[in-house]
Amino acid sequence: MKIINNIIFDLGGVLIDWNPEYVFLDAFDGDREKTTWFLNTICTSDWNENQDAGYPLQQATEDLVAEFPDYEKYIRMFYGDWPKMLGGSIDETVSIFKNLKQSQNYKIVALTNWSSETFPIAKKRFDFLDWFDGIVVSGEEKVRKPFKKIYEICLNRFDLKAESTLFIDDNLRNIKAAEALKINGIHYKSPQQLKNDLKQFNILIS
Structure with a gap:
């Protein structure tokens, strides 16, 4: 595994x-x-x-x-x-994120397709965005998923090795692009499905 x-x-x-x-x-x-x-x-x-x-x-x-x-x-x-x-936060997924963060077993970052002009609105609204070890915002980088460059920016900036990194995204196109770079992927559909799929990587959520 x-x-x-x-x-x-x-x-x-x-x-x-x-x-x-x-x-x-x-x-x-x-x-x-x-x-x-x-x-x-x-x-x-x-x-x-x-x-x-x-x-x-x-x-x-x-x-x-x-x-x-x-x-x-x-x-x-x-x-x-x-x-x-x-809308609001997707609380069950935020709870999974919190569980992973508190375990201190992982470096956890975000990679988002988001305008740099509107992202500050989200930053003010959602406190959990401060929990990340870093966030790559496409609008700031002038490139977005699923283009190879933004994944490379994320890997290089936070010193992540693709083979030991797991990427969670609700867009299958973005998952496939990550997997082409040897990043492991989970195509997110629901919090419960995410919990189940994390088990495949020996990541257990209480």
């Missing part, structure tokens, strides 16, 4: 509930179909990920307004109301 000395957590969708639907379901009067269409067609995840890689939020907004002027009001809401997209 592999010996794990280091653990890398993703943040959004693993430890923090983030969802643009919190803003747009309200904006579209609870119309889920319209909300889904808007987020799949106008303010898409690909568009948002470009800001995760360091593109300025204001410029991204103006670019999209120029492309879809009829939706200007809603486009401006994406970053204008961004704090409302932050």
Whole structure:
């Protein structure tokens, strides 16, 4: 069995509930179909990920307004109301993180796709972000998952050996990219599933 000395957590969708639907379901009067269409067609995840890689939020907004002027009001809401997209912490996963931290058996860091302009909002809201031994924020590095460079930044900055490192992320694309670099991966789906999968690496959560 592999010996794990280091653990890398993703943040959004693993430890923090983030969802643009919190803003747009309200904006579209609870119309889920319209909300889904808007987020799949106008303010898409690909568009948002470009800001995760360091593109300025204001410029991204103006670019999209120029492309879809009829939706200007809603486009401006994406970053204008961004704090409302932050739900709470995913408490059961935070409890797992706390258990791992208190064991003092692992170096634990975070690797997140997040705009450097909005990440300070999360830092103020979630105390557990201070528990990490370090955090790599894609917007600060100007590169995001699943690109090889950001994993190498994380490994090198915190002196992590890929083979003894475990990466936890809710996006399978990001897990596969990590595994291509010999980093062990767990595709996160729920706290209970995470607990079960950690056992495969001889990591037991009380």
